[in-house]
Amino acid sequence: xxxxxxxxxxxxxxxxxxxxxxxxxxxxxxxQAHSLEMRRQWWEEKCRLGHPVLVALEQGRVVGFASxxxxxxxxxxxxxxxxxxxxxxLHQGKGIGIELYSKLIQEAxxxxxxxxxxxxxxxxxxxxxxxxxxxxxxxxHFKQVGxxxxxxxxxxxxxxxxxxxxxxxEG
Numbered sequence: 001x002x003x004x005x006x007x008x009x010x011x012x013x014x015x016x017x018x019x020x021x022x023x024x025x026x027x028x029x030x031x032q033a034h035s036l037e038m039r040r041q042w043w044e045e046k047c048r049l050g051h052p053v054l055v056a057l058e059q060g061r062v063v064g065f066a067s068x069x070x071x072x073x074x075x076x077x078x079x080x081x082x083x084x085x086x087x088x089x090l091h092q093g094k095g096i097g098i099e100l101y102s103k104l105i106q107e108a109x110x111x112x113x114x115x116x117x118x119x120x121x122x123x124x125x126x127x128x129x130x131x132x133x134x135x136x137x138x139x140x141h142f143k144q145v146g147x148x149x150x151x152x153x154x155x156x157x158x159x160x161x162x163x164x165x166x167x168x169x170e171g
Contacts, residue, residue, distance in 0.1 A: 001096065003103045006043060006053040006065065013062025014055065015039045017086045026121040026153055027086070029146040051081070052107040056096045063091040066100035068108060071117050075171065079114035079164050085130070097130050105134060105160070114164025121146075122154035136160045 006014065019033040034042075046053050046067060056064035068081040083104060087096045108116055118136060120127045136158035146153035 001063070001094075001099065002057045003054055003099055004057065006055045008040075008043075010055045010057075010062050010065075011036060011039050011043055014043075014053075014065045017062065017065060017088050020089055021086055024089075025124075026146070026148055027124060027127070029121075029148060029153065029155075031148070050111065052104065052111075054100055054103055054107070056087070056091075056100055058091070063088045064096040064100050066097075066104045068104065068113070068116060079112065079168060081108060081113050081116055083108075083116045083118050092126075098133065101130065101134055105162070109162055112165040113162055114168070115162060116160045118158045118160075120156050120158060122156045128156070128158070131158045131160075134160060 015034060015036055018028070018039070021027040022030050022033055043053055046069060049069070051067060051069050053067045054065060055062050064085065064087040066083070066085040068083040071077050071080040071082045083101075085097050085100050085104065087100075105116070116136070117139075118127075118131050120131065122141065137160075138156055139159045140157040142155045142157075144152035145155050
């Protein structure tokens with residue numbers, strides 16, 4: 001397996017994984033599958049902002065991806081990013097999420113991110129365990145904030161503090 005920065009040709013594989021999460025899991029609180037154009041716009045915006053999109057490749061096929069992006073739109077949140085990692089359902093349990101998160105955290109540190117935040121469905125114990133493995137700590141539990149598959153969903157937030165910039169600046 002190889003971890004690298006996503007390229008345009010990886011977007012179909014990323015889309016397949018993301019749409020599976022939308023349509024079959026509570027990992028994404030959305031109902032409608034995304035189009036390839038939506039994923040392309042998402043990737044182009046990440047590139048424009050300098051936020052990494054990493055892919056795990058097995059024999060040239062995308063088997064997982066990870067990224068981070070702005071936690072909130074206001075300027076004072078500039079050193080806080082919301083992270084996410086997704087693994088193809090046929091490749092889960094192989095350590096791909098661990099490899100992706102390891103590299104994503106390295107990128108966050110290199111880019112002087114001070115904190116990573118992850119929003120996780122409260123019943124997604126595998127994701128919670130992955131985040132705890134990297135030192136993320138629970139910081140919030142929002143009850144019944146999502147509704148999907150005929151039931152109310154709780155969302156938990158986990159946070160990982162990093163070194164961040166030595167000399168943070170406002171603005």
